[in-house]
Amino acid sequence: MTAVRGRLEDRALAVMSAPGKGYLLVVGILCAIVAWGVYAYSVQFRDGLVVTGLRDRILWGFYMSNFVFVIGISYGGTLMSAVLRVTSADWRRPITRLAEMVAVIALCIGAIFPIIDIGRPDRFLNVFIYGRWQSPIIWDIIAIFTYLVFSFLYLFLLMIPDMAILRDRYAGGNSRWRHELYKFLAIGWNDSPRQKKLLGWSSMAMAIIIIPVAVSVHSVLAFVFSMTLREGWNSTILGPFFVAGAVYSGVAAIIIVTAVVRKAYHLEEFITKQHIVYLGYFLGALSLVMIYANVAEYLTVGYKLQGEAAFNLTQLTRGQLAPFFWFYIIGGLLLPGVIILIPWTRNVWGIVLASVLVVLAMGAERYYIIVSALRVPQMPYEASVYAPTWVEISVVVGSFALFGLLVAVFLKLFPIISIWEVAEQHEPPSEDQSESPLLVQRILGGGGS
Amino acid sequence: MNDSNNRDSRQAAQPQPSRTIGRRGLLRLLGVGALSIAPFAFASTAIRSALGGNQTRSMGEVARTPDGRIRQWAMVIDLRYCDGCQSVDRPPQCTAACIEGHFAPEPMEWIEVYEGDLPGGGSQFIPTPCQQCQNPPCVNVCPVAATFSTPEGTVLIDQDRCIGCRICMAACPYDRRFFNWADPPVPPEAHLAHYDPEHQVPARKGTVMKCDLCPDMGRAGVLPYCVQGCPNHAVYYGDLEEDIASNGKNVVSLSRFIAQNQAYNLKEDLGTKPRVYYIAGHGEAVGRDVFKKGRMPTRWPWERLVEGARKWKR
Numbered sequence: 001m002t003a004v005r006g007r008l009e010d011r012a013l014a015v016m017s018a019p020g021k022g023y024l025l026v027v028g029i030l031c032a033i034v035a036w037g038v039y040a041y042s043v044q045f046r047d048g049l050v051v052t053g054l055r056d057r058i059l060w061g062f063y064m065s066n067f068v069f070v071i072g073i074s075y076g077g078t079l080m081s082a083v084l085r086v087t088s089a090d091w092r093r094p095i096t097r098l099a100e101m102v103a104v105i106a107l108c109i110g111a112i113f114p115i116i117d118i119g120r121p122d123r124f125l126n127v128f129i130y131g132r133w134q135s136p137i138i139w140d141i142i143a144i145f146t147y148l149v150f151s152f153l154y155l156f157l158l159m160i161p162d163m164a165i166l167r168d169r170y171a172g173g174n175s176r177w178r179h180e181l182y183k184f185l186a187i188g189w190n191d192s193p194r195q196k197k198l199l200g201w202s203s204m205a206m207a208i209i210i211i212p213v214a215v216s217v218h219s220v221l222a223f224v225f226s227m228t229l230r231e232g233w234n235s236t237i238l239g240p241f242f243v244a245g246a247v248y249s250g251v252a253a254i255i256i257v258t259a260v261v262r263k264a265y266h267l268e269e270f271i272t273k274q275h276i277v278y279l280g281y282f283l284g285a286l287s288l289v290m291i292y293a294n295v296a297e298y299l300t301v302g303y304k305l306q307g308e309a310a311f312n313l314t315q316l317t318r319g320q321l322a323p324f325f326w327f328y329i330i331g332g333l334l335l336p337g338v339i340i341l342i343p344w345t346r347n348v349w350g351i352v353l354a355s356v357l358v359v360l361a362m363g364a365e366r367y368y369i370i371v372s373a374l375r376v377p378q379m380p381y382e383a384s385v386y387a388p389t390w391v392e393i394s395v396v397v398g399s400f401a402l403f404g405l406l407v408a409v410f411l412k413l414f415p416i417i418s419i420w421e422v423a424e425q426h427e428p429p430s431e432d433q434s435e436s437p438l439l440v441q442r443i444l445g446g447g448g449s
Numbered sequence: 450m451n452d453s454n455n456r457d458s459r460q461a462a463q464p465q466p467s468r469t470i471g472r473r474g475l476l477r478l479l480g481v482g483a484l485s486i487a488p489f490a491f492a493s494t495a496i497r498s499a500l501g502g503n504q505t506r507s508m509g510e511v512a513r514t515p516d517g518r519i520r521q522w523a524m525v526i527d528l529r530y531c532d533g534c535q536s537v538d539r540p541p542q543c544t545a546a547c548i549e550g551h552f553a554p555e556p557m558e559w560i561e562v563y564e565g566d567l568p569g570g571g572s573q574f575i576p577t578p579c580q581q582c583q584n585p586p587c588v589n590v591c592p593v594a595a596t597f598s599t600p601e602g603t604v605l606i607d608q609d610r611c612i613g614c615r616i617c618m619a620a621c622p623y624d625r626r627f628f629n630w631a632d633p634p635v636p637p638e639a640h641l642a643h644y645d646p647e648h649q650v651p652a653r654k655g656t657v658m659k660c661d662l663c664p665d666m667g668r669a670g671v672l673p674y675c676v677q678g679c680p681n682h683a684v685y686y687g688d689l690e691e692d693i694a695s696n697g698k699n700v701v702s703l704s705r706f707i708a709q710n711q712a713y714n715l716k717e718d719l720g721t722k723p724r725v726y727y728i729a730g731h732g733e734a735v736g737r738d739v740f741k742k743g744r745m746p747t748r749w750p751w752e753r754l755v756e757g758a759r760k761w762k763r
Contacts, residue, residue: 047631047759048629048630048631048632048654048655048759049613049628049630049631049655050630050631050759050761054630055628055630055761055762055763056556056618056624056626056627056628056763057624057763059615059618059619059628060615060619114614117614118612118613118614118615118655119611119612119613119614119615119628119629119630119654119655119656119657120611120612120613120654120655120656123610123611123612123613124612126593126595126610126612127592127593127612128492128496129496129593130593130594130595130610131592131593132591132592132593132594134589134590135589135590135591135592135593135616136590136616137590137592137614137616138592141592205475224616225619227589227590227620228586228590228616228619228620229586229620229622229719230619374619377624378621378622378623378624379563379575379577379623379624380563380564380565380566380575381563381624384763
């Protein structure tokens with residue numbers, strides 16, 4: 001065992017040690033917020049959706065916008081990890097576990113929102129009994145379940161060798177249940193070349209498969225909206241637009257979680273400033289994609305200003321939703337790009353600040369996209385006004401706290417840095433090139449040299 | 450080059466099949482994976498048959514003309530005769546009759562009288578029921594087939610199946626769907642009614658409702674409440690198949706009436722193919738002054754009976 005590997009195991013496993021005061025305090029606060037959210041939902045369950053700000057005209061709001069937002073974050077996590085793996089970017093190694101964890105937990109949280117949003121949660125199973133393939137909601141459910149399975153598998157697959165390390169560590173009997181847990185999860189891993197080869201192959205195959213799966217999931221999410229005749233949703237670009245926004249917010253969320261975990265558990269040796277800067281470059285490039293997508297969307301619509309588009313663009317740029325719109329454009333697209341562009345703000349603090357801006361702005365964007373389209377009058381009536389009530393805000397904040405809580409639990413149960421992958425990088429390359437680009441070619445059946 | 454590579458790998462793979470998985474192996478694996486989801490296509494059918502009953506509830510047999518053709522319910526609204534009930538100085542009477550007949554909870558106006566602007570100034574009143582589209586965006590998007598098209602050309606909702614996701618409301622381009630945001634404020638006698646998608650009484654919490662074009666009344670030979678309620682006889686109800694319609698006073702040949710008066714559909718450009726037709730006008734046939742704006746607000750007659758119930762605005 002090399003010195004690096006020893007330090008790595010110590011550092012990474014120190015995260016999982018008995019919780020300190022700070023940890024317990026954070027978990028306590030998160031539990032309290034989750035409990036408050038559950039109470040707010042119980043009020044809604046008893047009285048009906050009348051306790052929300054939603055009404056017949058603006059019939060979706062804060063719940064649906066956060067559904068899109070949170071699933072988007074999940075999607076960004078998976079995609080980033082998968083893309084970096086497929087392109088064999090070695091710097092990915094210490095951060096992919098984090099990204100995959102964010103993906104799975106965010107997906108679980110996001111999948112709750114549609115059930116919270118429906119008027120008859122008691123009849124939710126009707127979706128499986130009477131489901132129609134023609135409905136975008138059913139596409140959505142299929143997509144989310146598929147993605148859930150894939151991202152769970154992807155996270156689990158790459159944890160197997162680490163589970164074996166933990167199994168062996170806890171073999172001494174100082175924690176019986178942990179030993180049993182990791183033994184179960186390690187599924188007989190013994191570091192044999194054959195296992196390594198299989199893992200290399202299957203993780204690469206998963207990384208390749210999960211990219212189109214994730215893209216389709218978020219496109220289908222957009223289809224729920226773009227299959228309607230509403231101004232602002234009725235657009236062919238909405239699917240790609242949602243996908244781009246999802247990666248953008250997902251990468252930003254991963255930067256934030258990475259920076260927090262790095263700081264809290266002193267993982268600076270393994271997650272270096274360079275990692276954050278690389279992620280920052282990724283974010284900066286995505287901000288350009290987003291700016292391009294927005295120009296494509298709003299220039300083509302605004303130039304012609306057809307019928308309802310005039311109302312929609314006016315309410316976005318000068319009306320009720322202008323604060324959300326301009327915060328998104330300036331604070332969420334331009335400013336983060338500038339922060340990453342200028343060398344002396346391109347440090348950990350600067351990039352984290354840019355990421356916070358991006359996450360907030362994408363939340364605002366999801367909100368105004370949903371509310372603005374529903375606000376455009378369909379018939380001669382006054383446009384409605386919507387604002388989330390305390391119930392909606394409490395439920396959403398509670399679900400974010402649940403996200404934090406699940407992250408906290410994950411940190412204590414599983415190594416947040418992929419020990420075996422980082423160790424592999426520090427060790428001299430072996431004969432077995434399980435992750436060389438050649439493997440991608442072999443899987444895809446392309447002509448190897 | 451490519452071929453020889455593959456052949457090599459196949460030969461190498463045969464003695465130890467688990468070592469490498471080539472292109473064929475991968476394709477086989479993907480094929481098995483794809484096949485494994487096939488049962489899901491039949492799962493919902495199996496569950497439905499196990500639960501006994503694929504059908505939504507519906508009241509009667511399909512209505513037929515005397516010679517056996519299925520009736521195609523339709524409505525024509527003659528805007529030349531609609532003055533928003535300004536002349537009788539009351540809230541729109543079509544809406545009022547509909548609310549009383551269906552115990553429609555506040556604030557639902559299944560037939561709502563909108564006031565639209567005229568190009569040359571002034572306004573027109575547009576009574577708007579569900580347009581009963583033949584290419585209904587709402588039916589397309591429903592995840593559980595709670596809203597469905599009938600052979601008679603109407604669009605109905607089964608409130609016993611609706612999960613309240615409201616995507617149909619998002620899909621409707623006419624703002625003609627309503628949601629029960631709480632326990633609906635309806636009088637006690639509504640609960641005595643026999644519920645049916647053709648007669649949505651009583652309203653159910655957390656589900657979507659709308660005008661059903663009263664096929665139960667048409668079948669019984671009675672004109673819908675809104676037609677009966679209109680003091681100016683501006684609303685015609687009838688059957689495209691037998692080609693006949695009535696406003697309670699006159700009987701017209703429906704297709705000829707539509708054609709001769711250049712009737713149109715709302716938002717024709719969307720291609721929803723509504724069954725509700727409009728004849729352009731602004732109440733001129735009943736002497737309405739287009740510059741006299743406004744109509745009386747709709748009222749729910751059982752306001753006193755539902756005091757204390759949780760109500761909501763639109």
